[in-house]
Amino acid sequence: MTNAHKKTVLVIGGGAVGAVAVLNLQVGGLADVTIVLRSNFSAVNATGYDFESGDHGSVTGFKPSVIRNTIPDIIKESIPSYDYILLSTKNIPDVPPTVIDLVSPALPSENTHTTLVLLQNGLNIEKPFLNSHPTTPVLSGVSLIGSAELTPGQIVQDEPDKLFIGAFSNPNLSEPATQDRAREFVAMYSAAGKTQCVYSPNVLHDRWKKLVYNACLNPICAITGLDTGRIRLADEAIEGLVKPAMREIVAAAKAAAGVDLDDGIVQWTVDMDPLESYLKPSMQQDLEKGNFIEFENLLGEPLREGRKVGVFMPTLQVLYQLAKAVQWRNMERKGMVDIPKKK
Numbered sequence: 269m270t271n272a273h274k275k276t277v278l279v280i281g282g283g284a285v286g287a288v289a290v291l292n293l294q295v296g297g298l299a300d301v302t303i304v305l306r307s308n309f310s311a312v313n314a315t316g317y318d319f320e321s322g323d324h325g326s327v328t329g330f331k332p333s334v335i336r337n338t339i340p341d342i343i344k345e346s347i348p349s350y351d352y353i354l355l356s357t358k359n360i361p362d363v364p365p366t367v368i369d370l371v372s373p374a375l376p377s378e379n380t381h382t383t384l385v386l387l388q389n390g391l392n393i394e395k396p397f398l399n400s401h402p403t404t405p406v407l408s409g410v411s412l413i414g415s416a417e418l419t420p421g422q423i424v425q426d427e428p429d430k431l432f433i434g435a436f437s438n439p440n441l442s443e444p445a446t447q448d449r450a451r452e453f454v455a456m457y458s459a460a461g462k463t464q465c466v467y468s469p470n471v472l473h474d475r476w477k478k479l480v481y482n483a484c485l486n487p488i489c490a491i492t493g494l495d496t497g498r499i500r501l502a503d504e505a506i507e508g509l510v511k512p513a514m515r516e517i518v519a520a521a522k523a524a525a526g527v528d529l530d531d532g533i534v535q536w537t538v539d540m541d542p543l544e545s546y547l548k549p550s551m552q553q554d555l556e557k558g559n560f561i562e563f564e565n566l567l568g569e570p571l572r573e574g575r576k577v578g579v580f581m582p583t584l585q586v587l588y589q590l591a592k593a594v595q596w597r598n599m600e601r602k603g604m605v606d607i608p609k610k611k
């Protein structure tokens with residue numbers, strides 16, 4: 269890969285994670301980036317993104333090379349296949365459209381050229397693509413990022429951006445070839461020299477590790493309405509609820525995926541954010557905005573994987589059913605379910 273030949277990258281999803289990715293890729297100079305935005309298209313198209321980040325300092329009015337409000341239809345628009353498509357939207361399989369429907373205009377099902385990078389959380393997110401796009405290399409991006417979006421187009425990043433990239437296994441593709449794509453992506457993403465992006469072949473380890481937070485604290489904060497600081501102050505919430513849930517994930521990781529998370533992971537994850545930051549995990553933020561929550565991949569999949577191999581997961585089972593009910597409440601509020609009239 270040389271500077272003379274930039275890779276083309278399509279970024280779908282312009283929230284905090286997508287925006288930081290665009291900034292890294294473009295500043296690195298090895299990529300020509302097109303971003304697809306929905307709700308924030310007008311704001312970003314007019315004035316660009318403003319960043320306040322540990323990695324990049326203060327950046328104002330940053331604009332990706334191309335900003336669009338629709339997914340490119342590469343056949344109808346005669347656009348050459350992108351080298352990479354980076355998906356950084358929420359992944360909510362229980363609410364249409366699916367991520368496959370979303371990405372398909374830019375990614376024909378028989379694709380072999382484009383590498384798909386899933387910058388999304390949770391487990392088994394690559395599985396649907398094995399059916400719909402069996403010969404597309406799919407990479408995993410686990411972002412341990414401390415950023416939150418305030419107003420449209422304004423990103424505040426309070427922790428360094430750390431991204432772990434690896435290849436999901438695919439029986440139809442050679443492993444060395446997909447690993448090469450992962451390494452190439454890491455080089456391109458790291459070229460700006462401002463961010464920690466590492467090649468991390470043990471995708472399952474990275475994903476289960478993040479689930480200790482995402483399957484436990486994330487839904488618990490969302491359901492109780494307490495942020496990660498207040499949940500630690502609240503009576504017995506950590507000992508009686510958060511830690512039991514986390515221990516179930518640690519057991520499931522080992523039994524279902526052979527992933528060894530060390531003993532300290534539970535306390536480490538509880539203490540990860542400084543208490544006084546009173547940070548709200550993503551599901552809590554989503555609920556407060558009236559948005560759907562990503563509970564199926566973050567909570568449902570690890571629960572199903574664990575139970576399949578006989579792990580007793582009573583805490584996660586209850587959290588899952590509560591999250592499902594909360595999702596239904598959102599669907600009713602958005603007019604997506606019909607209910608019988610009150611008598």
Ligand SMILES: *[C@@H]1O[C@H](CO)[C@@H](O)[C@H](O)[C@H]1NC(C)=O
Pocket residue numbers: 310313314
């Ligand atoms: C996006 O911004 C450009 C330049 O600022 C402007 O010419 C164009 O009309 C905008 N596009 C839309 C769809 O608003």
Ligand SMILES: *[C@@H]1O[C@H](CO)[C@@H](O)[C@H](O)[C@H]1NC(C)=O
Pocket residue numbers: 402403439440
């Ligand atoms: C991909 O692999 C699966 C399982 O080995 C096989 O059934 C399928 O035909 C393959 N598809 C392609 C397009 O190679």
Ligand SMILES: CC(=O)N[C@H]1CO[C@H](CO)[C@@H](O)[C@@H]1O
Pocket residue numbers: 282283284307308417418419420421557
């Ligand atoms: C990812 C995302 O949608 N970010 C912001 C876009 O703009 C709306 C309001 O127009 C915000 O609520 C979102 O946080």
